[in-house]
Amino acid sequence: MHHTPIRRALTLVPFALVLLAPAARGGEADALPPAVSNANAQLLSQFFAQGGASPAVLEYRRKLAEYQAARAAFDAEAGAYWSQISEKRKTRNAKRRSGQQVTLDDYVLEHPPLYTGPKRPVNPEPEEAPERPPRKPIPVVADFLRAAQELYQFTPQRPTSEVEFKRAYARYALASGLTREQAVRVYSFETGGTGSYDVQAGIEHGGKRAISTAMGYNQLLTTNSVELLAEQGHEFVRALSDKVARSSGPARQSLEHKLAVLKKMVAHAKSVPDTWSEHEKIGNTAQGWAMHAMVLDVDVGPMLQTHKLLTSVLFARAKGYTRPLTAAELEMMNLTGDGTGLDMVMMPQAMREQVPTSNFFQRGGYERNPVAIRHNTVAKLLAVTDERMDSNGSKAGARELAGVFWISDVVPAKLP
Numbered sequence: 001m002h003h004t005p006i007r008r009a010l011t012l013v014p015f016a017l018v019l020l021a022p023a024a025r026g027g028e029a030d031a032l033p034p035a036v037s038n039a040n041a042q043l044l045s046q047f048f049a050q051g052g053a054s055p056a057v058l059e060y061r062r063k064l065a066e067y068q069a070a071r072a073a074f075d076a077e078a079g080a081y082w083s084q085i086s087e088k089r090k091t092r093n094a095k096r097r098s099g100q101q102v103t104l105d106d107y108v109l110e111h112p113p114l115y116t117g118p119k120r121p122v123n124p125e126p127e128e129a130p131e132r133p134p135r136k137p138i139p140v141v142a143d144f145l146r147a148a149q150e151l152y153q154f155t156p157q158r159p160t161s162e163v164e165f166k167r168a169y170a171r172y173a174l175a176s177g178l179t180r181e182q183a184v185r186v187y188s189f190e191t192g193g194t195g196s197y198d199v200q201a202g203i204e205h206g207g208k209r210a211i212s213t214a215m216g217y218n219q220l221l222t223t224n225s226v227e228l229l230a231e232q233g234h235e236f237v238r239a240l241s242d243k244v245a246r247s248s249g250p251a252r253q254s255l256e257h258k259l260a261v262l263k264k265m266v267a268h269a270k271s272v273p274d275t276w277s278e279h280e281k282i283g284n285t286a287q288g289w290a291m292h293a294m295v296l297d298v299d300v301g302p303m304l305q306t307h308k309l310l311t312s313v314l315f316a317r318a319k320g321y322t323r324p325l326t327a328a329e330l331e332m333m334n335l336t337g338d339g340t341g342l343d344m345v346m347m348p349q350a351m352r353e354q355v356p357t358s359n360f361f362q363r364g365g366y367e368r369n370p371v372a373i374r375h376n377t378v379a380k381l382l383a384v385t386d387e388r389m390d391s392n393g394s395k396a397g398a399r400e401l402a403g404v405f406w407i408s409d410v411v412p413a414k415l416p
Helices: 006-024 034-049 055-097 141-152 162-176 180-191 222-244 248-267 274-285 288-296 302-320 327-336 336-345 363-367 370-374 380-390 396-411
Strands: none
Touching: 006 363, 034 380, 055 363, 141 248, 141 288, 141 302, 162 222, 162 396, 180 302, 180 380, 222 248, 222 274, 222 288, 222 302, 248 274, 248 288, 248 327, 274 288, 288 302, 302 336, 327 336, 327 380, 336 363, 336 380, 363 370
């Protein structure tokens, strides 16, 4: 509740009393006419009723009331719309579980309401700023490396050059079943076509501050690294064990230490229930940061980057989608999650042209996503994703990765 400062209110009262002073001398020659006297009395009554508010404050209150009314009306309309989105999603999931065909009627075909009313006005009087907890700093590469050293006495083996990491990624990705088009175009989209193996979201293209822990060619979060170690760790251990068996001397000793560390990480990742929320809890700790440091390793990093995409490919196959995923379709699964992304992927083109993108978002995520709002059908969203891949695919990093994949495809190599 707003309180007018007492000192300012008292400075206004004498002026109001002056307005009534002539009326108090009823019968004298200089008394004001009744109409003027009544107007002054009404003004004083309004003055006290409004708590002595200034015209600017009164205008602010009027505009605030208009804004609140418009916002309440919008929220009621939007709430009903997003409830319908949620119910339709539940219906589609139930149909798929029972093997029924999903049809156009199982989607909301209207676009969501967008707020077009007045903006919240600025209070002309100073307001107490709400107390906000300090923002938790986002860990960066130095933090990941420090955690790996402190918890596991391990430092990832960094590549001697960017192309060395790209070669390792290309060999493993192709041997695992990813295509050159999928890997190169997703890289082009995720990193802008210029990203390095250790690029972190926010610290690229001149950026100075990390905006998330997303790192590398396919932008893995700490939670992704924990989840992949939990779910695919056995494969990582097998591949690295094969490399140990083929090595000798000091190189073998280094690989054996790496393998022992990897096994410990896998065991810890598997120690919690296999859910995103549990993996996220680990990802937000130094333990998760240490695991994320493996993204930087020239042996394990390519495996993590590959399986970030491969899990989506295998998920689609398991759900009966046998056609090779285009890079844009794979990116939709990468961005929105396998289940939501596959919902878009399995849709016939005629339906893609009609179904709004809002069907695949929560309200908050949609309203903060200008790309999904602007390109507001599945077909348009896939098209703009392809366009960005085309544009970024001509940049130096993407061209180099494409060349490395071409050579690796022509001259197959064993897994690392």
